[in-house]
Amino acid sequence: MARTARIIQRNAILQVAILFACWLTGEALARLTGLPVPGSIIGLAIAIILLTSRRLSVVSMRKGANLFLADLLLFFVPAVLAVLEHRELFGLLGLKVLFVILTSTVLVMLATVFTVERAIRWSMNHHG
Amino acid sequence: MGETILHIIVWSVVTIGLYALVKNLYRRWPRWWLSPLGMTPVLIGLVVIAVQSSYASYIQGTHWLLTLLGPATVAFAIPLYEQRALIRRYWPVLLIGMLVGSATATLSSWALASIVGLNETLRLSLMPRSMSTPFAMIVSQDIGGAPDLTAVFVAITGIGGAVIGDVLLARSSYGSPMARGALFGMAAHGAGTAQAHRFGRTEGAIAGLVMVLVGVMNVLFLPLLFHLLG
Numbered sequence: 001m002a003r004t005a006r007i008i009q010r011n012a013i014l015q016v017a018i019l020f021a022c023w024l025t026g027e028a029l030a031r032l033t034g035l036p037v038p039g040s041i042i043g044l045a046i047a048i049i050l051l052t053s054r055r056l057s058v059v060s061m062r063k064g065a066n067l068f069l070a071d072l073l074l075f076f077v078p079a080v081l082a083v084l085e086h087r088e089l090f091g092l093l094g095l096k097v098l099f100v101i102l103t104s105t106v107l108v109m110l111a112t113v114f115t116v117e118r119a120i121r122w123s124m125n126h127h128g
Numbered sequence: 129m130g131e132t133i134l135h136i137i138v139w140s141v142v143t144i145g146l147y148a149l150v151k152n153l154y155r156r157w158p159r160w161w162l163s164p165l166g167m168t169p170v171l172i173g174l175v176v177i178a179v180q181s182s183y184a185s186y187i188q189g190t191h192w193l194l195t196l197l198g199p200a201t202v203a204f205a206i207p208l209y210e211q212r213a214l215i216r217r218y219w220p221v222l223l224i225g226m227l228v229g230s231a232t233a234t235l236s237s238w239a240l241a242s243i244v245g246l247n248e249t250l251r252l253s254l255m256p257r258s259m260s261t262p263f264a265m266i267v268s269q270d271i272g273g274a275p276d277l278t279a280v281f282v283a284i285t286g287i288g289g290a291v292i293g294d295v296l297l298a299r300s301s302y303g304s305p306m307a308r309g310a311l312f313g314m315a316a317h318g319a320g321t322a323q324a325h326r327f328g329r330t331e332g333a334i335a336g337l338v339m340v341l342v343g344v345m346n347v348l349f350l351p352l353l354f355h356l357l358g
Contacts, residue, residue: 016199023199038266040201041347047205058209065203068196072318073164074147075197076261078190080169080283082276084176084183089280093246100240100254101281104233105289108258108315109296111232116225116307123221 008060015064018056022047132188139189146171160291165283165319197262204340211337222310222334226342229314233258234350249274256346257281260317263343270351282317289316290323297327309334314342 008014026043029035035042050056068075083089089097150164150171161167176186187194208215215222234255241251252273256264261282268278293312303311305328312320313335321339325332 019199019202022205023202026202027198036270036351038347040198040262040266041344043198043202044205044208044344047202048209051205051209052212058206061206065206068200068203069207071147072200072261073168074144075193075200076265076279077143077147077168077172078187078193079261079265079276079279081172081176081183081186082274083169083280084173084186086277086280096244096246097241097250097254097281098284100237100244100246101257101284102288102292103240104236104254105258105285105292105315107236108229108233109289109293109311112225112229112314113303113307113311115228116221116310117303119221119224120304120306 005057005060009057012063012067015061016067017064018061019043019047019064019068022050135185135189136192137189139186140193142175143168143172143190143193146175160287163287163290163319166287169283197265201262204343207336208340211333214333214337215341218306218334221306222338222341225307225310226314226338226345229310230258230342230346230350233315250277253277254281256350257285258315258317259343259346260339263347266347267350271354286316286319290319292316293320294323305330306334310338313338317343 008018023040023043025046026041027039029042030037030039047056047061051058051061147164147168150162150167154162154164154167172186176183237254237257238251241254246254252271253268253275255271255273256267256278258264259267259282261279264278264282265275267273268275289312293316297308297311308327309324309331312324312331316323317339321332321335324335
């Protein structure tokens with residue numbers, strides 16, 4: 001058992017296999033139960049449960065997870081290319097979209113930083 | 129069949145190759161316009177246009193990469209688990225910030241899109257733009273937007289947000305490292321988290337945490353809220 005654990009901790013490919021297993025189990029559960037939660041999110045929950053219940057140690061998944069997270073961009077670059085199918089966005093319409101995104105981003109930043117700062121000060125005043 | 133395999137090989141090599149190239153360039157010259165998030169799709173797009181191919185043939189060859197967003201989402205479990213001490217300590221503060229931030233992102237995107245007269249598909253695709261791509265595409269699909277358009281808007285949000293956040297925070301000393309980290313994670317997801325790490329460790333950790341939590345929270349509740357409001 002300890003030996004298996006050590007082999008998994010060294011082998012990133014086996015760790016990727018664990019992530020795949022969580023994901024596929026999540027997809028299967030989503031389909032079987034008809035829950036309105038995506039399979040990948042159920043898979044994420046399964047992985048967290050395995051970690052917190054100590055059925056799996058974090059070292060037996062970290063390398064595999066980093067393979068995905070370090071290059072997360074690569075996995076959705078193909079989706080971004082869909083803009084080629086939307087030539088209408090290369091023009092005034094695109095500028096409008098850009099205006100919406102950038103203005104809204106500034107609003108989100110201001111709202112978030114002020115809210116969190118206020119909440120921190122409030123909780124410090126009320127809990128010493 | 130043979131043609132499909134050729135598409136897969138050619139477009140996968142082009143995608144992975146250009147991604148690796150831009151990533152290395154950006155490591156040497158970290159300029160915002162060289163950000164892999166923006167530059168990689170631009171270069172690939174130019175190749176697709178130059179060889180007079182189409183998106184249909186491109187996506188046929190690279191769809192397997194998109195499928196990997198599934199296990200990549202599961203991989204977020206590890207940073208979440210590793211940050212559990214931060215979550216336990218600050219969850220009420222982070223929760224309030226994420227609720228206000230998400231509401232601002234969703235409502236202001238919708239409202240601004242309506243003001244400039246964008247159609248319904250664009251409005252719905254813009255609403256989940258302020259979260260990490262795997263989560264944003266799921267939400268977009270759920271509420272009736274176009275997930276591929278949402279992926280484009282998320283990328284613009286990430287690049288724009290990282291640049292704007294940098295300018296804002298470099299000129300102001302407002303806010304604790306927590307609040308400043310939350311700003312990046314909430315408003316510019318992955319690109320913002322990378323930027324937050326340059327301001328400090330707490331900023332980076334909080335940004336990454338907020339990014340993942342916001343994604344999960346919105347996937348679970350935004351579609352529900354959306355259907356309730358009809």
